[in-house]
Amino acid sequence: MIYPNNFEQKIGFDTIRQEIERHCTSPLGVTHVHSMHFDTHREQIETRLNETDEFLRILQSKRTFPLNHFHDLRGPLKAIRTEGSFLATERMFDLTRLLKTIDEIVAFFGTPIDDAVPYPALKRLAG
Incomplete structure (x- = not known):
């Protein structure tokens, strides 16, 4: 636990989080941003910095990263767990x-x- 409780606000981390959230293209991204927190673990920080550096290189390169269709299907997929339920045609297309x-x-x-x-x-990260 980080002390004090408002540490992220004091250092402006909450402002960074809001700025990142503004650029999210789907509710999934917003959820991920909300899960981000200030970290003091060196390995985690280095991993995140490497990921950020690599994605910046992608954005600066001539290669096109596939960002076409990110649909938040958590609700519909959870609903079809019930026997006899199914996805609507539009959700299946998504x-x-x-x-x-x-x-x-x-x-x-x-x-x-x-x-x-x-x-x-x-x-x-992509698996």
Whole structure:
């Protein structure tokens, strides 16, 4: 636990979180941003810095990162756990597009450039 309780506000971390949230393209991103917190663990900080550096390199490169279809399907997917329920046609279409985007992201990180993995931290994050 970090002391005092308002430490993140005192150092402006909450302002950074709000700025990141403003750039989120889906409710999933907003949820992820809300889970972010100030960290003092060196390994976690280095990992996050490496991920950030790699994504900045992607944004600055000529390669297009697949950011097409991020739909928040948590509610509909939770609802179909009930036997006899099903996804509405529109939600099924959203799921198909989301899975295609995920497949494109995995392929993006699996494509070596000059016989090297250019984004190892993000590849680990993508699974």
